[in-house]
Amino acid sequence: MSIWNKRRKEKRQNIPHIKMKNNQHRELNGKLEDTIYFIKEILGSNDDFVIRRFSIYGAHSAAICYFSNLVEQQTINYEVLKPLMKMPEYIDKDKLKNDRILKVLAEEVLYHGEIKEESNLGKLIDAVLAGETILVIDGVTNAFHLDTYYVEKRAIAPPETEQVIIGPREGFIERLGTNLGLLRYRLPTADFRVKTLKVGRLTKSKVAICYLDGIADQALVDEVESRLKKIDIDAVLDVGYLEQYIEDNHYTPFTQTLLTERPDSTVGNLIEGRVAILVDGSPFTMLVPAVFNQFYQATEDYSTRFIMGSFTRFIRMFALVFSLVFPALYVSFISFNPELLPTEFAVAVAGGRAGVPYSAVIEVLILEGSMEILREATVRLPKQIGNALSIVGVLIIGQAAVQAGLSSPITVVVIAITTIGSFATPVYNASFALRALRFPLAILAGIFGLYGVMVGLIVILNHMLSLKSFGVPYLSPTSPWNAQGMKDSVIRFPFWKMSFRPVMFHSTNKIRENTSKSSRTTQRQPLSSQPNKDKRDD
Structure with a gap:
């Protein structure tokens, strides 16, 4: 022995x-x-x-x-x-x-x-x-x-990843009890339900499933609970651990759940019929099902007038698509179709690239990779140093690359505008898909030109059409088409025009507003035409 x-x-x-x-x-x-x-x-x-x-x-x-x-x-x-x-x-x-x-x-x-x-x-x-x-x-x-549990916790502070100008400033913290209190504070109704279970053999992390009884589809609640109970892992340290187990498709760059650290955003999604998942120790809430149009929508859209909210939402949607295809279009125009550019502009671009020793696609890939490295370094460094690094990276490194002949000025401008456009996405984990897909699109543009760009976009769109989040099509309400759902899509209609909840969630209670009692439908006289009750007879 x-x-x-x-x-x-x-x-x-x-x-x-x-x-x-x-x-x-x-x-x-x-x-x-x-x-x-x-x-x-x-x-x-x-x-x-x-x-x-x-x-x-x-x-x-x-x-x-x-x-x-x-x-x-x-x-x-x-x-x-x-x-x-x-x-x-x-x-x-x-x-x-x-x-x-x-x-x-x-x-x-x-x-x-x-x-x-x-x-x-x-x-x-x-x-x-x-x-x-x-x-x-x-x-x-x-x-x-x-129950004598007590652990020091940080104070409730504004969320770091979802900044707004108009709207509440409270954000979730790591304590599950505090987070549930923030939700109950905004939902003082007997229909608010919380189911808890423990996941993780070692951590025994407390997981809470939150929904509104009578609004959320009970089949959806049962499916969420069933998927969570099937998880058998040593430790669950964050809600992101659960996301990787319960999502429908694991081999896609597109996230199929929505992570938020805002209580008001969570409550708004619960009212629409979604289910929220919270984990003790995580300041984020996971909302399911998630569809693509959520990723260019912000809580601020509902706190402002519908004209302003629709305009900013359209700008975000444009920035999202622009940041995805702009580098690929630039490569295809420079490499294959310069005749599509104005003559003066094409001459200026050719003069700027005169000393660059490699093709446009290689130049774009190098600058895109450098920008991703700079972005990652900025995130990981302390805030004071990170701010200084971002300024140095944009101003000094870009100018030095142009003077050294490693890049043309127009390419630096293209990559800079593309990066700025990607920052307009309100949901951080949704912007990763755009950042990852820019590289294969640029490669296709460098090989096949505009034809490669169109083929790449068709493949991406076809892949998105095949995705589902807990049985809900990923591109709802665009595909399948639903006119009621489109009222809260790229353009946000006024609240009194959105009287029904989204059909795709199969809510038990589909009516969101009682139009017969709505204050909008009440006809009121102008102040100038109302009688002056304080006027006294002589």
């Missing part, structure tokens, strides 16, 4: 018999020392794990167990230990028998809002790991676990 196998055998023999059994189904036997021994074997090697022994009114030996870094010590001192060690005058000692003591403590003694009774040792261990405090009493086969 090898030394390694011998050590493993000795290690297995040294494990106490109590750990070799299935801990998930082990029950309390009423002996305090056995329970403490079991808990120590599982958790006792941690320096921040506390087992506090004491006596309940001098008659019952007891102990509380908790992790000191996961609880609020003041709550334990004043809401648990103090009432248990100092007997109130109204308590009759005859009531404190083993068969009734838990009921008396829960109803008359403990000053705590959330008390649960449990006899399973495995579940008690899970409660301690989740930041709760367990109370074990000698001679009692059940134990209490009290």
Whole structure:
């Protein structure tokens, strides 16, 4: 027998018999020392794990167990230990028998809002790991676990990835309870539902499924819950982990879920019939189903008048398409179809590229790659250094490349305008698809010219037509066509023109506005024509 196998055998023999059994189904036997021994074997090697022994009114030996870094010590001192060690005058000692003591403590003694009774040792261990405090009493086969969880959290601040000029400034934080509170604050209705489950064998991350009962399709809610329950992974540290498991198509650059850190945006999507998924420890909410037209829409569109909202939304849509095809069109015009350019402009471009030693497609690919490297470096650096780097990269490096003959001035302008256009996309993870697809489109343009650009765009469009997000076509409501859905597409219609929820989500309650009682339909007289009630007769 090898030394390694011998050590493993000795290690297995040294494990106490109590750990070799299935801990998930082990029950309390009423002996305090056995329970403490079991808990120590599982958790006792941690320096921040506390087992506090004491006596309940001098008659019952007891102990509380908790992790000191996961609880609020003041709550334990004043809401648990103090009432248990100092007997109130109204308590009759005859009531404190083993068969009734838990009921008396829960109803008359403990000053705590959330008390649960449990006899399973495995579940008690899970409660301690989740930041709760367990109370074990000698001679009692059940134990209490009290919610004393407390971890320092950052303050609610404006979201970093979704800036707006007009609209709320609150953003989600890492605490799931705080995020759910922000949603309930904006949805004070009994129809708001929250289902929780734990995902991750090691992290046991708490995942919340939020929806509006009577609006969200129940089949959609069941499908989301089913996909989440099928996930079997060691750790879930962010909502992005779940996205990679529950999306319909894994081999596409287009995201099929919408990530947001804005409570108002989440509530707006819930009202339309979507389902929100939140993870404890993540400041982002995942919204499903997601369609393509969401990725050029912003919360600010609904906070402003519909004319202004429609104009800015159209600008974003134009910038999105422009940033995708502009480099490829430039390459095709320079390499294959210079006759499509005005004569003066074509001469100027040819003069600017006179000293460049490689073709236009190679030049565009080099500058695009350099811009992506610069963008990634700017994101990873601290904010103060990142701002300085972006200015240096745009001004100095671009000018130096032109003077060194590595690039032409017009190519630098094209790449700069393309990059600025990609920044107009409100959803960060949606802009990745545009950034990734610019490279193959430019290569096709360098090989086949305009024909290659058109073939590439047709392939991209055909791929988008084949995508679905939880059964909803990705290009809805454009394909399949829905006139009601198009009222909140590229152009945003007034609210009183959008009386129905999007058909693609199959909402139970399809009516969003009661037009018969709408204030818009009420005819009002101008102020100048209203009688002056304050006028008095002479």
